Amino acid sequence: MGGIRTAGDLVARMQLRKMRLPEAKRHVADKLGLGTKELSDSTIMRQLREQLDIGVITGVPGSAKGIEAKVRIEQLLGITINSVQRLRDKSGAALEPVRSE
Amino acid sequence: MAKISTRMGDGYAVELTADELRRDLAEGTEAAANRAKIPPLDSNEIDYLFDIFAYQGRIAGVQPGNEVVLTKDGCANTLYGGQMSSGVGVPLAREQGIRVMERVFGFDTMEVGHPDYSFKPAKALVALEQMCMEQALIDCVVPLFYGAMPNMGLYFRPDGPFANPADLLPRGQIEEARETQAEAAEALRRDMVNMATSMAAVGADGIDFDTTASAGDAEFLATLQAVEELSDTTDLAIEVGMATELVLGFHGELEYKGTRLAGLWPHQQVKLVEQAGAHIFGPVSTTNTSKSAPWNVSRAVTFVKECSRVATIPIHANVGMGVGGVPTSEVQPSDVVTRAGVALVEIGRADGL
Numbered sequence: 001m002g003g004i005r006t007a008g009d010l011v012a013r014m015q016l017r018k019m020r021l022p023e024a025k026r027h028v029a030d031k032l033g034l035g036t037k038e039l040s041d042s043t044i045m046r047q048l049r050e051q052l053d054i055g056v057i058t059g060v061p062g063s064a065k066g067i068e069a070k071v072r073i074e075q076l077l078g079i080t081i082n083s084v085q086r087l088r089d090k091s092g093a094a095l096e097p098v099r100s101e
Numbered sequence: 102m103a104k105i106s107t108r109m110g111d112g113y114a115v116e117l118t119a120d121e122l123r124r125d126l127a128e129g130t131e132a133a134a135n136r137a138k139i140p141p142l143d144s145n146e147i148d149y150l151f152d153i154f155a156y157q158g159r160i161a162g163v164q165p166g167n168e169v170v171l172t173k174d175g176c177a178n179t180l181y182g183g184q185m186s187s188g189v190g191v192p193l194a195r196e197q198g199i200r201v202m203e204r205v206f207g208f209d210t211m212e213v214g215h216p217d218y219s220f221k222p223a224k225a226l227v228a229l230e231q232m233c234m235e236q237a238l239i240d241c242v243v244p245l246f247y248g249a250m251p252n253m254g255l256y257f258r259p260d261g262p263f264a265n266p267a268d269l270l271p272r273g274q275i276e277e278a279r280e281t282q283a284e285a286a287e288a289l290r291r292d293m294v295n296m297a298t299s300m301a302a303v304g305a306d307g308i309d310f311d312t313t314a315s316a317g318d319a320e321f322l323a324t325l326q327a328v329e330e331l332s333d334t335t336d337l338a339i340e341v342g343m344a345t346e347l348v349l350g351f352h353g354e355l356e357y358k359g360t361r362l363a364g365l366w367p368h369q370q371v372k373l374v375e376q377a378g379a380h381i382f383g384p385v386s387t388t389n390t391s392k393s394a395p396w397n398v399s400r401a402v403t404f405v406k407e408c409s410r411v412a413t414i415p416i417h418a419n420v421g422m423g424v425g426g427v428p429t430s431e432v433q434p435s436d437v438v439t440r441a442g443v444a445l446v447e448i449g450r451a452d453g454l
Contacts, residue, residue, distance in 0.1 A: 001168045001209050008209035009243040012170045012453075015415045016244055016307055016338035018380050021169060021452035024415075037166035055242035057204060066240045073242070082336055083238040083245075083304035 004049065005057045007032065007039040013077060031076055052076065105155055108437050110390040110397050112430030119155070122395055126150050129399030133386070137346075137366035139407040142399065146448050150402070153440050154395050160439040169446050170453035172340060172381065172417050174248055174311040176202055176212040186218070187422060187431060199237050199245075209453075212248035212309060213237055213300075219252040220292045221261070227296060231303045238304050246340065247300040248309035251293060251324050253316035256285035263288070266351060282316075282352045286323035293327040297337060307338035307380070315344035317351030318362035321370075325357045325377045332378025341374045342383030342419055343367070346404055367408040375414055381453070384408045385419045388429050394437045398426030398444050405449035417453035418445045425454075 001008030007028055014024035025036040032052075038044050049056045054076060055069030064072060067087055074081045104116040117125065126147050134141035142150070153161060163169075175186060177198025182188025193201065195213065202208045213234045215223035223230055230247065237245055257265040263285045266278035297308040308331065314321035328339050348370065350363025357373050365373070367384035374382045386401035401418070405425075409416045423429035426441040445451045 001170055003203060003207040003209045004242050005207040006168075008168075008170060008207070012172075012209040012244050013306075015170055015452065016380055018414050020413075020415055024170075024452075040165070040168040057207070066242060067238065069242045080336070082301070082306055086238075086304035 001040050002042060002045075003057075004055050005042045006045045007034075009055075010073065010077060011039060013073070013079060013081070017079065028077065031078070106157060106436075107154055108394045108428055108434055110388045110392050110394065110428050112428035112432075112434055115393060117393065117395070119151075122154055123147070123151055125393045125396040126154075126399045129392070129396035130403045132396075133400040133403035137368065137404065137407070139366070139368060139403065142403055142406070142448065146402075146406075147399075149448060150395070150399055150444055153443055154398075160435050161443045162439060163443050163446050167447055169451060170209045170415075170417070172210045172246070172309065172383075172453060173202075173208065173212065174309065174342065175214050175218055176208070176248070178214050178216060178218060182216065184431065187433075195233055196236050196240065200240055203241055203243050208243060210244045210246060210306075211237070211241060212246045213305075214248040218248070218250055218311070219255055220249045220289070220296050221252065221255045223249055224292050224296055227299050230296075231299055234300055234305050235303045244306040244338070246307040246309040246338075247297065247305050248311055249293075249296065250312040250315065251289055251310060251320050252312070253282075253285055253289050253320040253323065256288055257281070261285070270351075279352050279354065282319040283355075286319040289320065290323040290327050293324065294330050297327070297331050298335060301331075301335035301337050305337065307340060309340040309342065311342045311383075312344045313341055314348050317349040318355045319352045321348050321362050321365075322355045322357055325373055328374070328377040328379050338381070339379040340381040340383065340417070341377075341379045342417070343370060343385040345385050345387045345424075367404045368411050371408050371412045371414070371416070375412070379414065381415045381417050382408070382412065383417045383419050385424050386426065388423045388425075388427060390429050394426060394428060394440070397428075398437075398441045401426040401441065402444045402449040405445050405451055409450040409452070415452035416450075418449060418451040420445055420454050 010028045029036045053064045130141040180191045180198040264281040269278040313324045348365045371382045405418045
């Protein structure tokens with residue numbers, strides 16, 4: 001589908017939960033507010049991925065990278081991602097910002 | 102109509118008349134249907150396959166909206182590997198290669214895999230494999246599998262500790278051959294569970310059992326048992342890709358949940374893989390090099406279509422060198438690879454490749 005050029009990684013994550021292709025595309029499209037055909041549109045997805053800060057294909061300073069993007073993808077899709085869970089476990093707390101007095 | 106340029110199953114170019122193309126497509130689907138006792142493609146599907154091959158553009162593609170997810174065996178190994186794995190010998194570390202595959206080639210998923218890509222040699226290096234996985238998980242956005250082949254052949258002498266059934270069977274030692282396969286299968290099962298559990302411990306998204314049942318029904322049983330245990334004890338997504346279309350009965354009497362494993366076809370394999378708890382299944386159709394690419398694609402699509410029809414989990418059809426209708430040639434011709442992909446998705450209803 002194009003991976004992080006489009007929404008390929010997001011649809012793949014739903015297939016990893018045993019969803020067949022139409023269901024997986026529908027789930028991701030609903031979460032993104034798109035039609036399923038637009039999930040493979042690199043122009044639409046490039047802008048939307050930056051707006052949601054879920055990782056973009058080009059090198060953009062300040063944009064979420066790697067595990068940072070996956071924290072947001074977890075929230076977007078409503079799933080648990082194993083490596084993000086590990087980050088929570090290793091950080092010893094939920095990924096909430098620490099507020100100073 | 103002018104002659105249609107396509108290829109044979111060994112990759113060499115061939116020209117077919119329209120009648121020859123239609124004959125090959127019909128014979129390819131009948132070959133699969135007769136062997137696996139499944140429905141052949143109907144006339145509309147044959148017409149669509151004809152159009153895919155009659156179109157003389159350099160490459161073909163699915164219609165917009167029909168794109169599918171790609172999982173891949175080996176992944177970055179293809180970049181730094183050698184000829185044996187169709188590798189291109191680029192001096193990149195695996196972690197770099199994985200990022201190239203994600204960010205340059207736009208892959209939907211990626212894998213960490215040992216260069217030998219089998220569980221047995223990888224298990225001694227499990228700590229290194231875990232550290233590569235840990236780093237890649239920090240760097241990557243796409244889902245990451247650990248991938249390896251069960252490759253039970255490595256457990257037999259001279260490569261492994263168990264008596265080789267290929268030595269015993271010609272001597273008529275049937276029971277001894279069965280016993281040694283059962284012992285090797287148990288050792289293989291333990292290795293696969295240990296490796297996969299180690300990957301789950303560092304946060305991998307999934308495990309890919311690639312080229313499953315290459316050594317026949319005992320290897321398939323070991324993999325199904327490993328899948329069952331891992332689906333109960335880990336959060337890994339489990340992909341099972343097969344070695345060929347038919348489970349060979351080197352043992353012959355092994356069963357999983359009451360179903361005899363020898364002689365199973367893709368639409369039957371997937372039901373056992375589902376019962377074991379896997380998340381994705383990869384059916385295979387091995388290319389016949391003496392037949393044309395249209396014959397091979399038509400045969401592959403027939404297997405995949407029935408497999409997809411009965412499946413409840415995503416189907417990622419194997420399509421690459423020597424499988425899925427693609428010629429058995431080191432440098433794969435894009436004209437056939439892309440046509441096979443279109444056919445497997447738009448007629449075979451594959452959820453991925």
